[in-house]
Amino acid sequence: MLTRLVQSEGIWLFTRSPAAMLAAVVTIVIVTGALFAPWIAPTDPYDLSSFSLIDGLLPPAWEEGADPRFLLGTDDQGRDLLSSILYGARLSLGIAAVAMAVALVLGVSLGLAAGYLGGRFDAVVMRIADVQLALPAILTALLIDGISRGILPAALHDDLRLAVITLAIALSLWVNFARTARASVFVERNKDYVSAAIMMGQHPVRIMLRHILPNIVGPLLVIATVDLASAILLEATLSFLGVGLPADSPSLGTLIRIGMQYLLSGEWWILWIPTVFLVVLVVAINLLGDFLRDLFNPSLR
Amino acid sequence: MARFILKRLVQSIFVMLAVAFLAFSLFRFVGDPISQMTGVETSVEDQERLREELGLNDPFVVQFIRFTGDILRGDFGYSFRTREPIDAMLLTRLPATLELGTVALMISLVAGIPAGVYTALRPRGIFSQSILIGTLIGVSIPTFVIGILLIFLFGVQLGWLPTYGRGGTVEIGWWRSSFLTVEGWRSLVLPALTLGLFQLTLTMRLVRAQMMEVMRTDHIRFAIARGVPWRSIRYRHALANTMIPVITIIGLQFGGVIAFSIVTESVFQWPGMGLLFLESIRFVDIPVMSVYLVVIAFFFVLINLLVDLLYFAIDPRLRVRESA
Numbered sequence: 001m002l003t004r005l006v007q008s009e010g011i012w013l014f015t016r017s018p019a020a021m022l023a024a025v026v027t028i029v030i031v032t033g034a035l036f037a038p039w040i041a042p043t044d045p046y047d048l049s050s051f052s053l054i055d056g057l058l059p060p061a062w063e064e065g066a067d068p069r070f071l072l073g074t075d076d077q078g079r080d081l082l083s084s085i086l087y088g089a090r091l092s093l094g095i096a097a098v099a100m101a102v103a104l105v106l107g108v109s110l111g112l113a114a115g116y117l118g119g120r121f122d123a124v125v126m127r128i129a130d131v132q133l134a135l136p137a138i139l140t141a142l143l144i145d146g147i148s149r150g151i152l153p154a155a156l157h158d159d160l161r162l163a164v165i166t167l168a169i170a171l172s173l174w175v176n177f178a179r180t181a182r183a184s185v186f187v188e189r190n191k192d193y194v195s196a197a198i199m200m201g202q203h204p205v206r207i208m209l210r211h212i213l214p215n216i217v218g219p220l221l222v223i224a225t226v227d228l229a230s231a232i233l234l235e236a237t238l239s240f241l242g243v244g245l246p247a248d249s250p251s252l253g254t255l256i257r258i259g260m261q262y263l264l265s266g267e268w269w270i271l272w273i274p275t276v277f278l279v280v281l282v283v284a285i286n287l288l289g290d291f292l293r294d295l296f297n298p299s300l301r
Numbered sequence: 302m303a304r305f306i307l308k309r310l311v312q313s314i315f316v317m318l319a320v321a322f323l324a325f326s327l328f329r330f331v332g333d334p335i336s337q338m339t340g341v342e343t344s345v346e347d348q349e350r351l352r353e354e355l356g357l358n359d360p361f362v363v364q365f366i367r368f369t370g371d372i373l374r375g376d377f378g379y380s381f382r383t384r385e386p387i388d389a390m391l392l393t394r395l396p397a398t399l400e401l402g403t404v405a406l407m408i409s410l411v412a413g414i415p416a417g418v419y420t421a422l423r424p425r426g427i428f429s430q431s432i433l434i435g436t437l438i439g440v441s442i443p444t445f446v447i448g449i450l451l452i453f454l455f456g457v458q459l460g461w462l463p464t465y466g467r468g469g470t471v472e473i474g475w476w477r478s479s480f481l482t483v484e485g486w487r488s489l490v491l492p493a494l495t496l497g498l499f500q501l502t503l504t505m506r507l508v509r510a511q512m513m514e515v516m517r518t519d520h521i522r523f524a525i526a527r528g529v530p531w532r533s534i535r536y537r538h539a540l541a542n543t544m545i546p547v548i549t550i551i552g553l554q555f556g557g558v559i560a561f562s563i564v565t566e567s568v569f570q571w572p573g574m575g576l577l578f579l580e581s582i583r584f585v586d587i588p589v590m591s592v593y594l595v596v597i598a599f600f601f602v603l604i605n606l607l608v609d610l611l612y613f614a615i616d617p618r619l620r621v622r623e624s625a
Contacts, residue, residue: 131316136560139597146582146590150331233443240445241567243582260449264457275446283441290437 010295023287030281034089041083046249060269073269075258081269084255085277091251092278095166096231102170103231104224107177112208114178115185126182129175140172141165141234145243158246165244169234173227180223184216218296225289229282236278252278309609313602318369320598324591325368331587372595382586390577390589391596396476397467398573401492401565402558408497409504409554414547416501417508421516422535432505439502444561448495448568455491463488465570492569496561500554507550512543545616552608559597 014020033040060073060081073081114122132140148164149157157164188194189212197207232252238244239253250258252274259271335348335357343351352358356367371378377387420429456464468488470477479485515521516539524534563575570576574593581589 131319136557138563139560142563142578142582143590143594146585146587147327147331149582149585150327150587229441233441237443237445237564240443241564241579243579256446256449263449263453271449275449279438279442279446282443283438286437286441 013295014291017291019287020291023284023291026280026284027288030089030277030284031093033086034093037083037086037090041080041086043080043083045079045084045087059267060273073267073273075270081273084250085252085274088250088252088255088274089277089281091245091249092232092235092253095162095169095235095251096228099166099169099173099231099235100224100228102166103173103227104177104220106170107174108181108213108220110174111178111181112185112212115182116189116204116208116212122182125178129178132172132175133179137169137172137230137234138237141168141238142241142243144168144171145238161245165235165238168238169231172234173231176223176227177220180219181216184219185212188212188215222289222293222296225285225292229285229289232278232282232285252281305613306610309606313606316602317595317598320595321369321372322365324594325365327594328368328587328591329364372592377592378588380581380586380589382581382584382589387589387592391574391592392475393477394572394574394577396478397571398559398562398566398575400479401489401496401571401573402555402562404489404493405496405500405558405562406551406554408493409500410551412497413501413504414508417505418512418540418543420505421509421512424513436502436505439498444495444499444564445568447498448491448565451491451495452568462490464491467572492565492571495568496558496565499561500557503554503557504547504550508543508547511546512539515539515542518542545612548608548611548615552604555604556601559600 014024038044075081075084110125114125135143145164145168148160148168152160152164185208194207194211197211202211235244235251236253236256239251240257242257245251245254255274256271256278259274262268262270335352335355339348339351356364359367375388377391379385380387380390383390416432420432423429452464455462463484466488467477467479467485469482469484470479471482471485472478479489521534521539524538529538559575562571562573563579565571566573566575567579574596577589578593580586581593
């Protein structure tokens with residue numbers, strides 16, 4: 001009943017916030033495009049036979065000398081840029097979503113346990129969290145990537161690139177979830193319904209997951225949204241720095257990295273279209289995050 | 302006071318020991334140092350002899366103590382990649398990063414604090430609203446995109462400023478500075494702006510939140526009730542209390558500046574420590590990675606220690622609590 005109340009109020013507020021509505025539409029369009037990229041995209045950028053050098057460096061359709069087959073133009077290899085972006089967004093969003101989910105599960109479990117159990121466990125988890133919070137996410141992610149390169153043989157590392165990047169991002173984002181979950185548990189723990197559950201002799205795990213967790217979903221949802229945006233940025237940055245995904249399966253960051261080579265030439269679209277796409281996506285998700293934060297924090301309204 | 306400093310000092314030493322341990326484990330267990338140093342043609346006997354000579358067969362604790370001792374004496378060992386001593390590599394690159402970081406931090410504070418105060422005092426004004434929307438976009442634009450934008454605008458289109466390297470530098474001892482030549486300053490503008498803009502949005506948001514909170518506290522309400530002029534309430538009573546957390550912000554931002562200098566230095570080919578770290582990751586140069594970790598941690602701990610002491614000096618409440 002409570003969720004229904006929040007939902008209906010949320011929808012009412014949502015219809016009154018043009019920024020949130022626009023952000024939602026943009027996000028849905030991009031996510032749909034990324035999800036269905038293999039069916040929507042005009043060509044398959046991973047299929048070497050689907051493009052040819054003859055079509056190289058064609059400008060977007062609205063420019064002079066364009067080919068109508070390529071709506072956003074082509075890169076130097078003759079790859080359709082629209083297809084590259086859709087597939088790139090698919091990779092970027094996929095990595096970010098999985099990393100965020102791993103960070104969520106890890107962070108919330110540790111945070112719940114730390115908050116509920118307290119004592120030494122809490123102290124250890126929070127010290128680790130403090131150290132990690134002092135180290136900015138990008139540094140953590142770079143370190144994890146570097147360590148994995150040292151541990152794994154080169155060939156294996158290339159195969160596991162996707163997993164390594166995802167893990168590196170997840171491990172640099174879990175702290176926010178843990179801290180939020182822990183702080184919320186501290187508030188909830190002393191409430192009557194938890195005391196009642198304890199007195200009924202329920203198992204601590206059940207109390208944490210069945211009773212406390214549903215009551216702290218709000219703040220966690222806000223963190224999840226904001227962290228999804230951070231994860232996308234982090235992946236893009238790693239790929240841009242050349243320690244992310246390889247050039248044969250380009251994510252949005254890799255596309256921008258490739259596009260940098262055309263900064264000085266006339267082929268502006270190769271750099272700027274993926275860049276604008278990335279920024280629009282992240283701004284939209286952050287706007288949604290801001291909306292959710294206001295929604296779950298009535299004192300700010 | 303002395304007890305407080307001593308306590309923080311001991312804590313800091315423990316943190317540094319933990320980091321040194323992490324760096325040592327990284328160095329010792331991530332990949333085999335011997336196989337990094339030798340080629341395929343080295344015989345197994347030679348490898349074993351080298352292992353013995355370098356003390357890699359000694360007990361773990363002995364090796365760790367030796368490692369810590371070397372670091373304390375400033376002997377950071379050699380890079381796997383360039384075979385150069387790491388301390389020399391760091392010394393040539395440290396000034397570049399510190400100068401870049403300092404200027405970026407200045408930009409962030411000089412522009413961020415007034416903007417934060419302004420938007421807190423006039424939350425509904427059009428100007429405030431547009432600044433806030435600007436910061437939302439600001440945190441959404443990755444640092445490297447800001448860098449590309451600035452390069453494109455001021456470097457390529459307008460051709461006003463150089464877009465890579467440090468330009469003219471002057472050597473004062475081992476410290477290579479860009480502060481003393483016009484060309485050096487010109488080269489500094491774009492990277493420092495790139496690095497500073499992101500921090501600026503953070504400074505602004507934090508100052509704004511803090512200021513708004515202070516304006517709601519009882520002593521401000523009481524001052525309003527007493528009829529203290531608005532000017533005095535805002536800029537004497539409220540601002541003074543806002544400034545205490547701002548010191549923490551500076552401490553926190555230092556970490557951000559160091560981390561994002563990796564990105565900025567990569568975009569602008571700025572020959573600093575971030576670029577060195579990035580190269581060491583690409584080439585799995587473990588010794589450089591672990592030394593970078595130790596050096597950065599040292600700066601973190603140092604700044605945090607200074608922030609704590611400054612806190613103590615500024616906030617009278619802490620001193621009262623301590624003596625009570």
